[in-house]
Structures are given as C-alpha cells and as structure tokens.
Amino acid sequence: MQKRAIAVHDISCVGRCSLTVALPVLSAAGVETSIVPTALLSTHTGEFTGYTHLDLSDQLLPIADHLSTLNRPFDAFYSGYLASGAQVELVLGMMDRLCTQETLVFVDPAFGDHGRMYSLMDDSIPAQMRRLCSRANTIVPNLTEACYLLQEPYPADGYTEAFVADLCNRLLALGPQNVVITDIAFSPRQTGVAIQSRTITEPVFQFRPRFEGVFHGTGDVFASFLLAGLMNGSAIENATALALDLTHEAIAITLEGGQPLRYGVQFERVLPQLWQRLQN
Ligand code: PXL
Numbered sequence: 001m002q003k004r005a006i007a008v009h010d011i012s013c014v015g016r017c018s019l020t021v022a023l024p025v026l027s028a029a030g031v032e033t034s035i036v037p038t039a040l041l042s043t044h045t046g047e048f049t050g051y052t053h054l055d056l057s058d059q060l061l062p063i064a065d066h067l068s069t070l071n072r073p074f075d076a077f078y079s080g081y082l083a084s085g086a087q088v089e090l091v092l093g094m095m096d097r098l099c100t101q102e103t104l105v106f107v108d109p110a111f112g113d114h115g116r117m118y119s120l121m122d123d124s125i126p127a128q129m130r131r132l133c134s135r136a137n138t139i140v141p142n143l144t145e146a147c148y149l150l151q152e153p154y155p156a157d158g159y160t161e162a163f164v165a166d167l168c169n170r171l172l173a174l175g176p177q178n179v180v181i182t183d184i185a186f187s188p189r190q191t192g193v194a195i196q197s198r199t200i201t202e203p204v205f206q207f208r209p210r211f212e213g214v215f216h217g218t219g220d221v222f223a224s225f226l227l228a229g230l231m232n233g234s235a236i237e238n239a240t241a242l243a244l245d246l247t248h249e250a251i252a253i254t255l256e257g258g259q260p261l262r263y264g265v266q267f268e269r270v271l272p273q274l275w276q277r278l279q280n
Contacts, residue, residue, distance in 0.1 A: 009080035016264025017217035029228035085124030168196035
C-alpha cells in the first residue's frame with residue numbers, strides 16, 4: 001500500500017525550504033504527502049530582508065479536527081519550522097488527532113543554525129521543541145539545535161566525539177528511538193552526522209566532503225530525504241547515507257550552476273536518483 005505522510009512546516013514562497021522541499025521530496029519517493037502550513041512567509045528568514053510573515057496557528061487544530069474525521073491515518077507525521085514556541089502545544093494536539101501507535105513521528109526542530117536561533121524565533125522555542133522531541137520517534141536537530149535543546153553552550157571552537165556522544169545520549173533520554181545530529185565535523189574539510197539509536201551504545205558517524213559556503217534549506221533537504229528513506233523501509237544508517245549522498249550531490253550541482261545561494265539548492269535535479277536508489 002502507498003504510504004501517507006503529513007508535513008507540518010511553514011511555506012516560504014521563495015527560497016527552497018520547509019514545505020516547498022518536503023512535499024516534492026516525499027512525493028518523488030512515492031509517498032502521498034499532505035501538508036499543513038504553520039506560517040506563510042514570502043521568503044525564508046536566512047538571507048533576505050523585508051519578508052512577510054503570517055502565523056497560521058489558529059488553523060492548525062481546526063484542520064486536524066477535520067482531517068481526523070476522514071479516518072485515514074498517516075504513516076508519518078513530519079514537523080519542522082514553527083511560527084512560535086506556543087505553536088508546539090497545537091502541534092502536539094495535531095499529533096493526538098492524526099497519529100496512531102504505528103505513525104512514525106519525525107521531528108526536525110528547525111529553529112537555528114551556526115550557533116544562533118533564526119530571526120523570528122522566540123525564547124520559549126528550545127524548551128517547547130524539547131516537548132515535541134519527547135513525543136518523536138526520530139529527531140534530526142543540527143548541532144546548534146541540539147545544544148539549545150539541552151541548554152549546552154555551542155562549541156564554536158571545536159569538540160570531541162565524546163562531546164557529541166553525550167549530546168546524542170541526552171537527546172535519546174528525552175524519548176525518541178533515533179537521534180540524528182547534523183552539521184557534525186571534526187575537520188574543516190568534512191561535514192556529516194552522528195546517528196544514535198536505542199539499539200546501539202555508541203553513535204555512528206557518517207561524513208561527506210564539505211563545500212565552502214552557507215547552504216540554506218539543506219537541513220530540510222537532508223531531513224526530507226532521510227524520511228523518504230525511512231518510509232521506504234530503509235534502516236536509519238542506510239536512510240542517512242542516502243540523504244547525505246543526495247544532499248551533497250544537490251549542493252555540488254547548485255555550485256556548478258552558479259545561482260545565488262540564498263535561493264536554496266537544486267534538490268530537484270537529484271529526485272530521479274532518489275527514486276532509483278529507493279528501488280534497489
Ligand atoms: O530551513 C529552515 C527554515 C525554514 N523556514 C523558514 C526559515 C528557515 C531558515 O532560516 O527562515 C521561514
């Protein structure tokens with residue numbers, strides 16, 4: 001049977017992030033994907049100014065109430081960028097209405113990067129997102145978000161495997177089965193992830209060569225590929241390897257094309273590869 005997902009993120013009209021990434025990626029992976037926008041922005045808040053922002057909090061529970069009457073449960077619930085910390089309570093309410101015991105709850109606590117929170121985030125976000133992580137099966141914070149979630153100072157000057165292992169274990173203690181921390185590097189030439197599951201004692205690290213630059217939306221691209229892999233039955237390590245490969249490839253294609261990086265990466269070009277790899 002075809003799998004069904006519901007993705008709950010903002011719509012940024014321009015800039016290739018959140019729902020404009022999650023929907024095409026999951027669709028290309030053969031997943032029937034429903035979307036609920038948490039906010040509507042003209043662009044993402046990364047490298048643009050003057051963007052519009054409409055908080056859609058008042059829509060979330062009415063939408064979930066209606067969808068719950070359809071008796072069509074989702075195989076995955078994928079949450080991402082939220083309009084405020086207060087919205088977490090509403091997203092938990094959506095989970096109550098739309099998830100069953102079998103639903104894969106996949107939380108990307110998308111609220112910061114490079115040691116800082118995104119522009120529009122309020123101070124309640126880390127503690128509120130921690131509640132969402134507790135409810136999740138799989139969480140995919142980047143290193144910045146992992147540190148905020150755990151009230152740990154961001155280690156701007158480098159860190160050890162033991163530091164990352166400690167973060168992984170403390171995130172696992174919040175409740176999820178799988179933790180994937182992105183944006184991990186032990187040398188300037190690499191970037192990668194730490195994967196920790198309940199079934200393993202030490203985190204598994206996976207790396208790819210790092211490109212110089214800031215690549216907006218790649219957290220969303222990576223997370224969407226990872227969920228696509230998981231929903232197609234891949235184990236967490238295999239789905240993560242797939243997501244790293246395809247995100248790396250999308251960045252490489254984007255750099256060749258010479259487009260301004262604030263418009264995100266050309267993930268569209270690797271969607272055929274996603275499909276092919278999911279068939280193997
Ligand atoms: O990619 C994360 C993201 C999602 N949505 C909005 C953002 C960002 C990152 O800056 O600004 C609106």
